[in-house]
Amino acid sequence: MMNKEIHRILLLSMFYGYGGLVSAQTGIGTSNPQGAFHVDGSKDNAAVGTPTATQVANDFIINKTTGFIGVGVLNPQVKLDMRSVATENALGLGVTTMTAAGAGAGAVRYDVIHAPAGAKIEVSDGSVWNKAYVAPQKAVVVVRKVSAQSITQGSATTITNWNVIRDMSSSFNVSNGEFTAPRDGTYTFLLTFNFNSTVINDASRVESQFYNPVSNTVLASVYKTFGQSMTGTSDDAGFTRSTQAGGSSTVTLTLTAGTRVVARLLHNLVTTGSVPLRVTTDSSDPANPDDGFNNLTIIEH
Known part of the structure; x- marks a missing residue:
């Protein structure tokens, strides 16, 4: 009977002793566990003290207080925390047919x-x-003309060499003036233009064109007309007077992704030759009286 009682006591002691072991901190690959369960993947943690963020980046930890799991994180803040200093912080999800x-x-x-x-x-x-829907970065383009350019009479001319103020989606080529629609959608174009003062023809006009250079198609156009001008004829008593032609155009277009659009001007302000656009001679001075007359804004809806 005595032997049986001794065996019983020994078994109970081993059981409670084992229970004490499993309730303590357990480390795999490390003799210095920092949580209830700590796996040091690369076995690079120091034997004493707190491991560095770089050392912890390859570790798996269960917090001994909260039970939160950290993958590469020493003190997980949520039930599963993977925000480590490593660059592999991604969550892999697979396909499921569950309802x-x-x-x-x-x-x-x-x-x-x-x-x-x-x-x-x-x-x-x-x-x-x-x-899950992630809103794309919508296209917002604001450019202005600060470099000299002349528009030849009777020939539709693309406005080029813009100065970019804002291009949220990198959709605008400032050199050739091409806007490329980043995705299928609706886009509004606002063009303001202004020419240098010159003697213009009576009943002349300027046409703003929004043109696809790939398909050679005018997608939309807006006309601005100019009435009587003093051109030196008899009804002007032989007098002439320079006129500054300018205006604005707004169109809304439905475009497919990849469609290219440029702004063009076509005019008959003069009988022959060309008329230069009014641009600033000092783009660094916003108070310059010639600044800001030729602008293009594009907004994706």
């Missing part, structure tokens, strides 16, 4: 099977898988 109800509200999946077609991230609300 949204079966997966439960808050579940996330990577789907390439179901409509709408195409790879996408979906989130379950408990009843339906909903596609």
Whole structure:
């Protein structure tokens, strides 16, 4: 009987002793665990003290207080925290055919099977898988003309060599004046233009064109007309007077991704020759009286 009692005591001691071991901090690959369970993937942690962020970047840790899991993170702030100093901070999701109800509200999946077609991230609300939508950076272009350019009479001329103020989607080529639609959508173009003062023809006009240089198509055009001018004829009593022709044009176009558009001007202000655009002689001086007359703004809706 005594031997049986001794064996019983020894077994209980071993059990409680084992229970004490599993409740302590456990380390794999490290003799200096920092959590309830700590795996040092590269076995590069120091034997004492707190490992560096670089050393922890390859570790797996279960926080001994919260039970939160850290992958490359010493003190995880959420139930699964992967925000380490390493560059592999990505979460891999696979395809699942589970229903949204079966997966439960808050579940996330990577789907390439179901409509709408195409790879996408979906989130379950408990009843339906909903596609996660990330708003793209919309195109916003603001450019102005600060370099000299003349527009030849009777010939549609593309306005080139713009000075960019803003281009949110890198969609505008300042050299050739081409805007490329980054995606299918609706775009509004606002062009303001102004010519140097000159004696212009009676009943002349300027046409603003929004032109596709690939398909050689005028997508939209706006006319600005100019009435009676003093050109030195008999009805002007032989007098002449310079006139400054200018105006603005606004059009809204539906474009497919990759469509290119340039702004062009076509005029008959003079009988022959060309008329220069009014541009600043000092682009660094916003108070210059010649500044800001020729501008183009493009906005994606």
